[in-house]
Amino acid sequence: ETVLTQSPATLSVSPGERVTLSCRASQSVRTSLAWYQQKPGQAPKLLMYDVSTRATGVPARFSGSGSGTEFTLTISSLQSEDFAVYYCQRYNNWPPWTFGQGTKVESK
Amino acid sequence: EVILMESGGGLVQPGGSLRLSCTASGFTFSNYWMHWIRHAPGKGLVWVSRISSDGASTTYADSVKGRFTISRDNAQNTLYLQMTSLRAEDTAVYYCVRDWGYSYASNYFDPWGQGTWVTVSS
Numbered sequence: 001e002t003v004l005t006q007s008p009a010t011l012s013v014s015p016g017e018r019v020t021l022s023c024r025a026s027q028s029v030r031t032s033l034a035w036y037q038q039k040p041g042q043a044p045k046l047l048m049y050d051v052s053t054r055a056t057g058v059p060a061r062f063s064g065s066g067s068g069t070e071f072t073l074t075i076s077s078l079q080s081e082d083f084a085v086y087y088c089q090r091y092n093n094w095p096p097w098t099f100g101q102g103t104k105v106e107s108k
Numbered sequence: 109e110v111i112l113m114e115s116g117g118g119l120v121q122p123g124g125s126l127r128l129s130c131t132a133s134g135f136t137f138s139n140y141w142m143h144w145i146r147h148a149p150g151k152g153l154v155w156v157s158r159i160s161s162d163g164a165s166t167t168y169a170d171s172v173k174g175r176f177t178i179s180r181d182n183a184q185n186t187l188y189l190q191m192t193s194l195r196a197e198d199t200a201v202y203y204c205v206r207d208w209g210y211s212y213a214s215n216y217f218d219p220w221g222q223g224t225w226v227t228v229s230s
Contacts, residue, residue, distance in 0.1 A: 034216040034217075036217075042222075043203060043219075043220035043221060043222055043223060044153065044203075044217075044220050045218070045220070046208065046219070049208065049214070049216050087152070087153055089216060091214065091215035095155065095158070095167050095168075095215075096155050096169045096170070097155045097215050097216075098155070099152050099153040099154070099155075100152065101152040102152060102153075
């Protein structure tokens with residue numbers, strides 16, 4: 001089973017800052033990687049798929065990059081509504097389709 | 109607007125059973141693969157099960173295989189998860205989730221329901 005490791009576990013930032021979240025896979029997932037955002041009390045929401053394709057309605061300040069085993073989600077200028085937990089998920093090959101343990105982006 | 113509404117969660121004793129339902133609206137339910145994903149307290153998201161758009165194909169995580177059964181009623185726009193032999197480690201919020209792909213399984217997930225809590229405890 002492919003394990004996804006996200007870092008850091010928690011990131012304390014201020015609005016306007018550039019934020020970089022990391023997701024590392026224990027084996028190659030090629031470009032079959034998605035990102036989700038979960039705000040308190042809400043269900044997760046798809047942000048990005050195929051590494052760098054933004055889901056419908058996702059602002060352009062969100063971008064994704066990487067391939068193989070190393071991936072990055074970048075928020076170019078953090079807005080107050082972006083404080084949340086972010087999860088990566090791989091969907092290559094066979095199940096189970098696994099998630100990282102999440103990175104919490106919190107207010108500094 | 110796409111809406112997924114789960115129901116059927118609650119408190120159950122170890123070894124007990126529970127059936128979750130998910131009523132879908134705002135899209136052609138019969139055209140989409142569907143999934144159940146759970147989130148235990150203090151832990152990460154875990155994919156549980158998947159069913160094809162016509163219900164003919166089902167897939168399970170090893171942790172629930174033989175105990176959980178996913179099914180759907182396309183005429184009623186409803187997804188089910190029958191859970192038996194429940195264990196404490198099944199305690200989680202269970203999300204009904206639509207596959208992103210239209211008429212195929214992309215295996216990433218959008219949108220998600222609000223979830224229903226399942227607590228397994230004596």
